[in-house]
Amino acid sequence: MARYWLMKSEPDVYGWDDLLEEGEGTWDGVRNYRARNNLAAMEVGDQAFFYHSNIGREIVGICEISVAHITDPSDPEGKWSAVKVKPVRKLARPISLKEIKDTPDLAEIELIKLSRLSVAEITPEEWDYIIAMSERPAGG
Numbered sequence: 001m002a003r004y005w006l007m008k009s010e011p012d013v014y015g016w017d018d019l020l021e022e023g024e025g026t027w028d029g030v031r032n033y034r035a036r037n038n039l040a041a042m043e044v045g046d047q048a049f050f051y052h053s054n055i056g057r058e059i060v061g062i063c064e065i066s067v068a069h070i071t072d073p074s075d076p077e078g079k080w081s082a083v084k085v086k087p088v089r090k091l092a093r094p095i096s097l098k099e100i101k102d103t104p105d106l107a108e109i110e111l112i113k114l115s116r117l118s119v120a121e122i123t124p125e126e127w128d129y130i131i132a133m134s135e136r137p138a139g140g
Contacts, residue, residue, distance in 0.1 A: 044067065045065065
């Protein structure tokens, strides 16, 4: 069964446009145990929201796990996990962190509850809600 995720990246380091340009990117450099466990739990075909952190603070697109269960190539000790991702599509409109925080139906989302977590799990209900939000005008 496919699962859903949210993956944070600073857009000035590696943003949505970088992933589009590459066509497939390696999600590496994660040094948090919970985030590492989330990466290790990912399967090919799982989808993830691509979230721009620090600058923008918004979900901008959807990517798909294309290669799972790899050792982080930036880790010389080989104890951290990584995955490869491919872009699926840009959201119809970005969904800001403020908008998520202002939505009672998303009060339990890990993006808020575990705000420092760079790779978070998203429930199917949260996923569907955010997709629907992105298809409506802001404030609508």
